[in-house]
Amino acid sequence: MTILQFFLWSLLKVAVVTVVMLLAVAYTVLLERKLVGRIQNRWGPSRVGPFGLLQPLVDGAKSFLKEDIIPTGVYRPLYLIAPIIALGCALISIAVVPFGEPVSIAGSPHLFQISDVNIGLLVVLGVTSIGVYGIALAGWSSNNKYSLLGALRSSAQLVSYELALGLSLVGVVLRAGTLNLRLIVEQQSTQGMLTWNLFGGGQFVAFFIYLMAAYAETNRSPFDLPEAESELIAGHLTEYSGFKYALFFMAEYFGMCALSGMAVTLFLGGWQAPCAFLEVVPSYVWFALKLLGLLLGFIWIRATLPRLRIDQLTRLAWKFLVPLALINLGTAGFWIRSAGWAGPLQPLRWAVALALVALPFLLIGRKLTAGIGPRIYRYAAP
Amino acid sequence: MNAVLAAIALLVLGSAAAALALRNLIHSALLLILSWLGIALFFLWADAEFAAFAQVLVYVGAVSMVVLFAVLLTRQSRADLSVTAQSRGRAAAGVGAALAVAAVLAFAVLRTPLPVPSGLRSAVTVRQLGGELMGPHAGALLLVGVLLTVTLLGAVTIAGAGRLPPDGKDQP
Numbered sequence: 001m002t003i004l005q006f007f008l009w010s011l012l013k014v015a016v017v018t019v020v021m022l023l024a025v026a027y028t029v030l031l032e033r034k035l036v037g038r039i040q041n042r043w044g045p046s047r048v049g050p051f052g053l054l055q056p057l058v059d060g061a062k063s064f065l066k067e068d069i070i071p072t073g074v075y076r077p078l079y080l081i082a083p084i085i086a087l088g089c090a091l092i093s094i095a096v097v098p099f100g101e102p103v104s105i106a107g108s109p110h111l112f113q114i115s116d117v118n119i120g121l122l123v124v125l126g127v128t129s130i131g132v133y134g135i136a137l138a139g140w141s142s143n144n145k146y147s148l149l150g151a152l153r154s155s156a157q158l159v160s161y162e163l164a165l166g167l168s169l170v171g172v173v174l175r176a177g178t179l180n181l182r183l184i185v186e187q188q189s190t191q192g193m194l195t196w197n198l199f200g201g202g203q204f205v206a207f208f209i210y211l212m213a214a215y216a217e218t219n220r221s222p223f224d225l226p227e228a229e230s231e232l233i234a235g236h237l238t239e240y241s242g243f244k245y246a247l248f249f250m251a252e253y254f255g256m257c258a259l260s261g262m263a264v265t266l267f268l269g270g271w272q273a274p275c276a277f278l279e280v281v282p283s284y285v286w287f288a289l290k291l292l293g294l295l296l297g298f299i300w301i302r303a304t305l306p307r308l309r310i311d312q313l314t315r316l317a318w319k320f321l322v323p324l325a326l327i328n329l330g331t332a333g334f335w336i337r338s339a340g341w342a343g344p345l346q347p348l349r350w351a352v353a354l355a356l357v358a359l360p361f362l363l364i365g366r367k368l369t370a371g372i373g374p375r376i377y378r379y380a381a382p
Numbered sequence: 383m384n385a386v387l388a389a390i391a392l393l394v395l396g397s398a399a400a401a402l403a404l405r406n407l408i409h410s411a412l413l414l415i416l417s418w419l420g421i422a423l424f425f426l427w428a429d430a431e432f433a434a435f436a437q438v439l440v441y442v443g444a445v446s447m448v449v450l451f452a453v454l455l456t457r458q459s460r461a462d463l464s465v466t467a468q469s470r471g472r473a474a475a476g477v478g479a480a481l482a483v484a485a486v487l488a489f490a491v492l493r494t495p496l497p498v499p500s501g502l503r504s505a506v507t508v509r510q511l512g513g514e515l516m517g518p519h520a521g522a523l524l525l526v527g528v529l530l531t532v533t534l535l536g537a538v539t540i541a542g543a544g545r546l547p548p549d550g551k552d553q554p
Contacts, residue, residue, distance in 0.1 A: 119508065122435040129443025133415075136450055140408060148454065155451050159444060166439075179432075179508055 013114050014095075021094060025253040026056035032299045039303040063246035071143070071239050078141035083240070083247035086134025090254035093127045096120035097261040098182045100271050100284035112271070112284055113182065120181035121173065124262055125166055128217060132158045134251065135219075135226060135236050142239035150235025153310060154226035157216055160317035161223075165213035167325035168206040171332030172197050172266045185270030192276060196269040205328045205357055207267045209321050211297070214259040216317070218252060221302035225310055260294035261287075320364055331356040386427055394420035407453045415446045432508055 030045065030052065037044025045052035070079065097120075100112025110116055117123055132155055139151020175197065176184040188196050197203040216223040227235035237248055264270060268290050271283035308316070331353055338349045394417050401413035418441040425434035515523055 117431070119431050119435055122432065122439065126435045126438035126443060129439055129447075132443070132447055136447070136454075140454060152451065152454055155447050155454075159447050159451075162444065177509060 010114065013111070017094065017114060018091070021091075021254065021257060022250075025250055025257065026060065028253055028257070028295055029059070029249075030056050031295075032302070035296070035299050036303045039300075060246075063243050066242035068242045068244070073143040074239060075141040075143065078137045079239075080244075082134050082138035082141060083244045083251070084134075085137065086131055086251035087247050087254065089127050089131035089134065090251045090258055093124045093258040094254070094261065096123050096181055097258070097265055098185055098270060099261070099287040100282070102182065110182075116182055117180070119179045121169065121179040121184070121262075121266075124258065125162075125169075128255070128259070129158070129162055131251070131255065134248070138240065138248070139236040142236070144239050146232045146234075147236050147238045150226040150232050150238070153232075154219060154236065156310075157219075157223060157225065157313060157317075160314055161213040161216035161321070164209055164317055164321035164325050165217060167322065167329060168209040168213065169266060170325075170329050171203050171206045174329075174332050174336060175203070181265050181270075185265055185272065188269045189272050192272070193269065193274040196267065196272075198267045198269075203267060203328075203332065205324060205361070206332075207263070209325050209328065210263055210267065211294075212316075212321060214263065215298070215301065216313070218255040218259060218298075220252075220256065220298055222305040222307050223313060224307060225313060228307060256295065256298055257291065260291050260298070263294055264290040315368070319368060323364060324360060327356065327360045387424075390420055390424045390427060393417075394424065408450075411446065411450050411453050414449065415442055418442050418446060432511060 033055075034044040034052070045055040048054040048058050070076065095114040096117050098110075098113035098116070102113075103111045105111070135154045136151045139147040139149075139154070142148075172184065173179060176187045178184060178187075188200070191200065194200050198207050215221075219226050225235075226232075227237055232238075237245060240248060264287060271287040273279045273281060273283070273286050334356065335349075335353055338345075338352075341349045397413045397417040397420065401410045401417065404410050404413065418437065422434045422437040422442065425431075425437055
């Protein structure tokens, strides 16, 4: 394959993925508005098109046509570049996620993955961590106290939760012995659903640590303090309007898709079907279904849980998630070391692994919640 | 190929020099981040992907975030920043310390045998890197960890000094 062919194929793949992801993000927003509406006992968007299905197009047109206001007090270069950093980093991390089994036609490279990098996992983590600059710089360059407070909150939050996020993935890497996302997916495929990292690799706890950290990393509820509207107006978004606001909005949803895609790839078997007879359904459909499931989880959590306070947020990260992730790393090491145990040692292996998972959770949880009793309603009927 | 290396070196050194010269703290911090990104680019140029993205993850993502955080929380105006040395002795001590560190680094770099890879592309996997770090270089790794912890504790002590009232108790 010549350089030119490679270049053209890559361009084609990038174009297709970007268009598909843009549509997916637009309809995720609609899905979220509809679902949150239903959960709050109202209809959500229902006027434009059947069931409000054309709402994303109208929203897009609106954000394009809105007047582009740049306040006079802002520091212009950073103010303009911040939304681009946020969106760009969210987009780049999608490039290494494999969303289908390796297929190639006419000497093309792997069709369902833009770039098969040896250190794909590290690329996603690194690029996600750069994405914070979008928010931090937006907050600082806006020359607004609320924006700055939002940016400070978000940088504290991201630094805290990035540690938990990274540590929760080390167990998966230990099991796979590689950072290549395609190999990690293929390595989970031996027994269908049972050998997904969620069940087979003993990474059950890591999955939930990852999910919590992912909610925090994408500034989603209940960790949406950087843009808490009742405290900070809109945080780093306060001075943004029109299309630049839409860029931030898209970055948040792209980030959600990227981190959910990583969760699917690392814990839920990637594009694999859950059992052998379901393999008639194409692999990318499985990936899309799992991704949709995780996105629904994001939406459900947002509609259910109230926002945390900043001290509760950092305490959850440093006193609960990070220790649990470290212990989980030890458990993963034990599980891999004891892979050769057989006969009577097999139940012992399970017992030790389960104790290593459950006991710290119970002990740390009990210690953290000590003294916090059920709320007593003195003046109102519960 | 060497033109690329020269461009990367220019980026790293130029942005580092500009970061030292500028008086606006935010601009300095951003240029420092650019310099770190340049180092990551250099690793990519040298086919060390893992080192490159570890650099991005640790320095560009986390360390510089802390730096930026500190800058955002402290003073921002360039007027109240003093860059002159408080006394001649202090200036001499600073230059002496810098020279000593530079000498140690130069000595280490010059004395280390750097094997030239035979093939075009080195095939070091992450597994091999981990084995090397945890095996022969475990002592160095532990030392670096202790050093970083001590630095962190020192930073917390310095930052916390002056916040506490004389009797050492937190105010309610």
